[in-house]
Amino acid sequence: MELEKELEQFRQEAQRLKAGRRSGSLPFPEALRAFAVRYAEHTVAAGGTVTDAAQKLGVSGPTLYEWRKGRPAGHRRPKPGEKSAALVPVRVSARPAAVAAVELQQVALVAPSGWRVEGLSVESAAKLWGKLGC
Secondary structure, three states, rough: OHHHHHHHHHHHHHHHHHHOOOOOOOOOOOHHHHHHHHHHHHHHHHHOHHHHHHHHHHHHHHHHHHOOOOOOOOOOOOEEEOOOOOOEEEEOOOHHHHHHHHHEEEEEEEEEOOEEEEEEHHHHHHHHHHOOOO
16 A cells, blocks of 8 residues: 555656656656656566556656666667767777788678578689579
8 A cells, every 4th residue: 555655656746847848857856766666666576567667657668667777767878970978998909910801801602592601702702603693
């Protein structure tokens, strides 16, 4: 019964945060997000889905999924061509030039029927392709 009371309080607060905005809402406080995640876990454990929980909470499914991952709603990946402010760790390793050159010269020939020949040079692949009449 206590969970239902908290659910109603959450819904009222969510409505308040959404009021007066054209799209989206003000950021939800951590305590509200924590309750929503707890409610989603309870719903899933009872045989429901995260989408069911989101509908009862009055938030979108994607928002609840983000909260379950520990990210605030609105966290998004950059669109193609858009620069990201986040730093990403990169590991650089040396690659022998001879290995890279051999890999660039080798191709794989794949027929429409599914058979495959790998490790051919471009010239060898072209000759085989011609002989097979493809």
